[in-house]
Amino acid sequence: MIEFKLNGKTVATADDPNTPLLWVVRDTFKLKGSKFGCGAGLCGACTMHVDGTAIRTCTTPVAAVAGKDVTTIEGLGTPDNLHPLQAAWHDISVPQCGYCQSGQIMSAAALLADNPSPSEDDVDAAMAGNICRCGCYPRIKKAILAVAAGELAYDAATHPEVQA
């Protein structure tokens, strides 16, 4: 059994230790917010935080996170309690198809935790591992910089679609 913390709760799995963390989280623990895009660490759709660092979980064996703290998009915020980045993603209408956005947001959250006032170049460098096939890049960048600058004051009460 491999034990680790998943969004704050201790979990244990009997999956093969070589199974990538992404599939353990999606198929064993049924958290489907983190996505499969390439299986080779090239697109960033599977990004989660392991002890606060953004990593590509499609190439990380679950054995490597034994005893560690794993955070997924579900642990970052929820529809009725959005993380500031998620609120900015909404306000700026960042997503198009939305498939890459969990990974984008996890990379962005790790960046801002490390560097609360990134330059545009810092954002480019931190986000270059995350592909958005719909091409939402200008909005992703705008949302990250807006959160860093404290420019967005999201109020869930003004957004009826959030309250379902």
Added chain:
Amino acid sequence: MSTVNLSRRGFLRTTSVVGGGLVVGFSMSGCAEAPYPIDVMEGGYLPNAFLQLTPDNKITFYCPRDEMGQGVTTGLSTLIGEELDFDPARFDIAWPGVHSAYNNPDMGVQATGGSNSIKAHWTQLRQVGANTRALLLEAASQDLGVPTANLSTDDGHVVANAKRYPYGQFVATAAGLQAPEAAPLKSVSEFKFIGKEMPRVDAVLKSTGTAQFGIDVDIPGMVHAVVKRSPVAGASLKSFDASRAEQMPGVTDILEISNGVAVVAETYWQAKTAADAVRTEWNDTPLSGVNSAQVRADYAAAMAGEDGVVDKDEGDVEAGLAAADTVHEAEYWAPYLAHAALEPMNAVVRIEDGKAEVWSGVQGVVGAEGLVARASGIDPENIRVHNAYLGGGFGRRGTFGHITEATEIAVATGKPVQLLWTREDDMRHGVYRPASLMRIRAGVDSDGRVTTWDAKRVGGNQTTTTVGNMIPALFPGLGDGVADFAKGTADSIFTSWMADPSSLEGLYEDYDFEHLKVAHTTVDHGLPLTFWRSVGHSYTAFAIESMIDELAHEAGIDPVELRLMNTQNNPRLNNVIRVAGEHWKKMQPSAGRHLGFAAHNSFATDVAEIAEVSVENGQIRVHKVLCVLDCGIAVNPDIVRAQIEGGVMYGLTAALHGAIELEGGAVKESNFHNYPILRMNEAPEVEVIIVDSGTDPTGVGEPGLPPIAPAVANAVFAATGQRLRSLPLSLNA
């Protein structure tokens, strides 16, 4: 004011409030009683196929089109909410199953594509909203004893004597009434939601990991399948050896299916690992052994040879060229491309008690239903298709081979199964944007009029494969032989009798040529082809807009002036060129940066783009793109901007990186390291200017794409004096 003529039987008449199960009503065609494939909620009332109201004043909108990122859930709920007088952000949004009531009015099938969803539903869904509001007002009038003339509405409420009553309060009475068919529609000046700034309705779901994509579907007892396919498209299996794979943990079944060898296991990872251990041998096909260099050589030979089909022949091009002041000829190349949607193809199929269910995000649930029927022998009436959010479409999810594969596996194993393609499967076993070789000869007179245009394209026809894939899906009762015959017939028609409109679209229509010849020669090596975001325009715009730039330089005329002079017959395009041209004149790029201009009409929308580009050490860098477009009324201006931004980025990936190459008939590229996608550090700033012409809406999902490659190529010419006529653009070629 426009109204839509819906027959009396066109609307579902539910005469009582229903407690559960499927609602029985009348089909839109009026020919038969048919259940709407949606689940009715406790106390739910369905005034028509698109809405369900419950007494707690929740309203569910059954979105007839597929959401692949283009914002169709926001756009269509805005149309219906505008007339229903209900904040579009408050709808619950759900996907209906297959029913003709949800057909795309512009296509006649339940499918999504061609950038036409807003245009196609513009009148229909506003009319549905208006009729439903009128029905609720009539019910409120009866319940409250107030004449309808003294009633108004406000965001989901009927207002009477300054008091607000939720719509849900009147559903029981409304259920006993006949809905009007042609309630008056608002004028543009009365719009509360259309044309206003409003966030996407799916933005929160898609920012919290809670939007359900096909890949996220997980049903009890589900096993996982990975398929090993032929590296060369269409090859049949000669033999396979699964002796190692059979011994691997979790593997439950290994079986031959029509398209390869399926490995089924308890988890995806087990199935994938075991599939890697299966050894296969394949028979040869005509595509086996074909390399990219041969494709290009065969196209060049066909270009030099006789025309397959002359599609347009107006005036006299030889006389026009002889009389021209400037004559110029050039050839342009565009390679095969993959869609590379980020969510790999996948489907869940469950077959139980003679009934089938399929879950998959597709650009046309009717096609999924047809293929399940064909592969399982189950009647369409006993098949339920559940759509989901699409992790990118771009044309790829209009071809449904994965549905056939998943169904065959579910039938053979008797288990509910999720089939998932790997990224490598997706890159190598897809359907591709055709490669194209295009030649243009053009003549300009001494006044700067482009009098003569002699254009020819060589390549495969994307409609053939697409139709070949659609026929078995749309007509599951047809035998395989008939479907193959129809595909073969389409093939020979487009080779010898008429050009496939998708092959040539965009190659000549924008300009006022006096002498015009457009020819086509089909050369098809057998790689499966289909529509790719903006279809033919994705390559023809590169040729035409590069050529116009070349002509302007040859003739010594400003490229914007030349376009203005020669687009008099296309006033809306002429106007966006004029508006963009004002910026063109004023823009002062900083040192080392250069501008390129291009304009194009596609999907009834006119777009002009200016690219600001630098070239350093042979590297092309696009810094900024200005887009001016006219798409009629912008239902959601921010989504229009987003779609144009996205079209530019998708087009830049193709302009700077994209190429699918063949080696021994197999696709060489496999993942994002050798089929690179534009990343944030390469993404330009994009400014979008919407010209408000006030006309009915036209497409925005695709039209942003075609002008970007030529705009960048024209800027590279301005920067370097080098004319790049092959995609992807490379200064080292």
